[in-house]
Amino acid sequence: MSKNIINSLSLAALALPGLMQDAHAGRAEETYNADILYGHYAESNQRMSVDIVNVSASAPIGKAFTLAVDFVSDTMSGASPMFNMKDQNGQVKQILSGASITEQRYAGVASLSYALEDVTLNFGGGVSSENDYQSGHFNTGLSWDLNKKLTTLNISASVAFDEVSPTGYNYTKSKTSQQYLLGVTQILDKHSLVQSNMTFSYQNGFLSDPYKLVFVEGGGVQSDARPGKKFQWGWLTRYARHFQDLNDAALHADYRFYIDDWGIQAHMVELQWQQPIVDEWIIMPRFRYYTQNQADFYQSVFNTQNVGSVHSSDYRLAGFGTLGGGVKIMKSFQLNGFVKDIKLQAAFDYFDRKASYQIGGNNQGSFDNFSFYMVTASVNVKF
Amino acid sequence: MKFLHANALAIAFTLGLSTSSAQALEKGEVAPDFSLPSLSSAQQMTNLSQYRGKVIYLDFWASWCAPCRTSFPLLETLYRQYKDQGFMIVAVNMDENPKAAHRFLKTYPASFDILRDAEGQWADRYGIETMPTSFIIDKKGVIRHIHNGFAKADIADIETTVKHLLAEK
Amino acid sequence: MKIFFRLVGLTYMLVILSACTPVKPWQRGNLALPQMALEVDAQEAALRQHTFFSKEAASGGYGGGGGGCGCN
Numbered sequence: 001m002s003k004n005i006i007n008s009l010s011l012a013a014l015a016l017p018g019l020m021q022d023a024h025a026g027r028a029e030e031t032y033n034a035d036i037l038y039g040h041y042a043e044s045n046q047r048m049s050v051d052i053v054n055v056s057a058s059a060p061i062g063k064a065f066t067l068a069v070d071f072v073s074d075t076m077s078g079a080s081p082m083f084n085m086k087d088q089n090g091q092v093k094q095i096l097s098g099a100s101i102t103e104q105r106y107a108g109v110a111s112l113s114y115a116l117e118d119v120t121l122n123f124g125g126g127v128s129s130e131n132d133y134q135s136g137h138f139n140t141g142l143s144w145d146l147n148k149k150l151t152t153l154n155i156s157a158s159v160a161f162d163e164v165s166p167t168g169y170n171y172t173k174s175k176t177s178q179q180y181l182l183g184v185t186q187i188l189d190k191h192s193l194v195q196s197n198m199t200f201s202y203q204n205g206f207l208s209d210p211y212k213l214v215f216v217e218g219g220g221v222q223s224d225a226r227p228g229k230k231f232q233w234g235w236l237t238r239y240a241r242h243f244q245d246l247n248d249a250a251l252h253a254d255y256r257f258y259i260d261d262w263g264i265q266a267h268m269v270e271l272q273w274q275q276p277i278v279d280e281w282i283i284m285p286r287f288r289y290y291t292q293n294q295a296d297f298y299q300s301v302f303n304t305q306n307v308g309s310v311h312s313s314d315y316r317l318a319g320f321g322t323l324g325g326g327v328k329i330m331k332s333f334q335l336n337g338f339v340k341d342i343k344l345q346a347a348f349d350y351f352d353r354k355a356s357y358q359i360g361g362n363n364q365g366s367f368d369n370f371s372f373y374m375v376t377a378s379v380n381v382k383f
Numbered sequence: 384m385k386f387l388h389a390n391a392l393a394i395a396f397t398l399g400l401s402t403s404s405a406q407a408l409e410k411g412e413v414a415p416d417f418s419l420p421s422l423s424s425a426q427q428m429t430n431l432s433q434y435r436g437k438v439i440y441l442d443f444w445a446s447w448c449a450p451c452r453t454s455f456p457l458l459e460t461l462y463r464q465y466k467d468q469g470f471m472i473v474a475v476n477m478d479e480n481p482k483a484a485h486r487f488l489k490t491y492p493a494s495f496d497i498l499r500d501a502e503g504q505w506a507d508r509y510g511i512e513t514m515p516t517s518f519i520i521d522k523k524g525v526i527r528h529i530h531n532g533f534a535k536a537d538i539a540d541i542e543t544t545v546k547h548l549l550a551e552k
Numbered sequence: 553m554k555i556f557f558r559l560v561g562l563t564y565m566l567v568i569l570s571a572c573t574p575v576k577p578w579q580r581g582n583l584a585l586p587q588m589a590l591e592v593d594a595q596e597a598a599l600r601q602h603t604f605f606s607k608e609a610a611s612g613g614y615g616g617g618g619g620g621c622g623c624n
Contacts, residue, residue, distance in 0.1 A: 248582070336490045446581070
């Protein structure tokens with residue numbers, strides 16, 4: 001106490017008139033960033049393929065603000081599943097839409113963050129537009145460093161408004177989604193850290209897929225019809241560990257448990273190994289496994305007794321598993337000039353989605369199996 | 384959701400109490416004298432008191448610290464501008480592996496003195512809570528300013544302070 | 553019931569956290585390595601999450617979220 005008084009007295013005597021206020025250190029990065037990514041996604045059997053171009057930029061403003069913008073263009077073409085039916089032999093078969101014309105999606109996001117000494121606030125919003133689908137969202141988040149920055153709390157909330165005006169129909173339907181995230185990141189020791197995030201989501205409105213149908217044996221086809229509400233809970237835990245003796249390699253392990261009130265439970269495991277080689281080259285093999293059981297109202301085909309008022313044969317609500325992985329290569333250059341940092345990245349991943357990969361499922365057959373691959377290449381520059 | 388929040392706060396509180404470290408230094412205190420080896424040669428020891436009579440910018444930094452990439456080129460310019468008037472920059476490196484520090488200095492060359500505090504003994508004594516943290520010390524050895532972190536715009540304030548202290552007797 | 557969860561949660565987290573050794577601010581070089589960042593590449597991570605989101609029923613946890621699509 002008395003020490004404090006003496007300190008403040010001597011401080012007053014030493015005060016530098018009109019000079020500096022105490023500097024704060026919230027924002028770690030003070031560079032202008034420009035990132036561009038090209039991606040190609042393709043499914044097996046001449047199904048959908050997508051070309052993706054993503055451009056992002058961020059800039060520091062004043063001492064504490066950072067403005068970020070992001071623009072995505074997706075060019076989609078190919079067929080997609082509409083429903084399943086039984087052939088003459090009683091075998092279930094998947095019926096695809098005719099190969100569609102090329103469709104375009106544009107999405108833009110902007111966000112502003114403000115860094116204080118221990119707290120960073122973020123506000124953002126964005127839009128996504130397709131000829132038959134419009135979506136807009138707002139989000140806000142807070143990240144709070146505690147405990148000498150060993151612990152970080154993350155809280156965020158977002159709300160989205162979607163509208164679909166299906167081609168060939170004369171109506172527009174909408175849905176509203178809310179999502180809340182609560183997370184903690186904890187430094188465990190000099191070599192490891194863990195993060196645990198929970199998200200709670202609530203959707204209401206038109207949650208059906210206007211382009212999907214269900215096949216009713218002896219009763220033709222009906223439109224996909226899902227409940228008007230959905231509550232989802234996801235719990236993701238991420239662990240990262242550094243290995244000094246293996247040239248500073250790092251292991252990343254993610255696990256997510258998911259449950260919703262449509263009767264779906266899902267598990268996801270992802271493992272990545274980042275191995276630095278020489279001269280800032282890093283090679284990263286990765287592996288991902290996902291499994292889910294089917295929604296309460298899912299069936300591959302229905303009959304007049306069980307079709308009910310709520311029903312779907314969407315392959316995404318079926319029971320299945322996805323197994324896959326790939327490799328990513330990164331190279332970075334650190335410079336001391338106008339350009340501070342350049343990073344080049346390229347990745348290839350392949351995934352196999354099969355009904356038989358589901359844990360504890362009764363394999364419904366191979367009629368909706370497919371595989372897909374993704375290739376990406378990107379350049380990140382810091383000024 | 385509510386109970387989780389309460390938990391998180393309780394934990395933060397508990398840990399906040401349990402990890403409080405050595406008393407941080409404050410403005411107006413005399414900068415504790417240390418003796419540290421230079422980064423390039425472990426045999427060559429330097430005492431802070433050797434610089435007495437100069438205005439010192441004492442910087443605790445590491446190669447992995449992002450704001451340090453901003454600060455080094457600006458500090459080098461500042462040093463070249465005022466060294467003849469009795470200004471000195473003493474940068475204490477905190478890297479676990481000195482190789483990383485040498486690699487950093489290849490990209491961001493510095494002509495001021497680089498020391499090394501491998502055990503973190505002096506970073507602890509100076510109560511470092513952010514990387515980088517710097518102390519502006521006057522000719523009499525008194526800490527006149529403590530600077531946490533580093534943003535580009537900070538260099539103007541630092542220059543004003545240094546000029547002011549150089550003008551003091 | 554709520555109290556029970558609160559106690560279990562609190563005990564669980566305290567056990568985990570008490571197991572960690574305090575890491576001083578200057579000892580975080582390993583954790584600051586780019587390969588230790590939880591988000592290595594924001595653009596690619598967003599693209600992957602968007603892809604899995606449109607092919608699987610589960611989502612969430614990674615944050616970001618936002619922006620629906622009429623994905624088939």
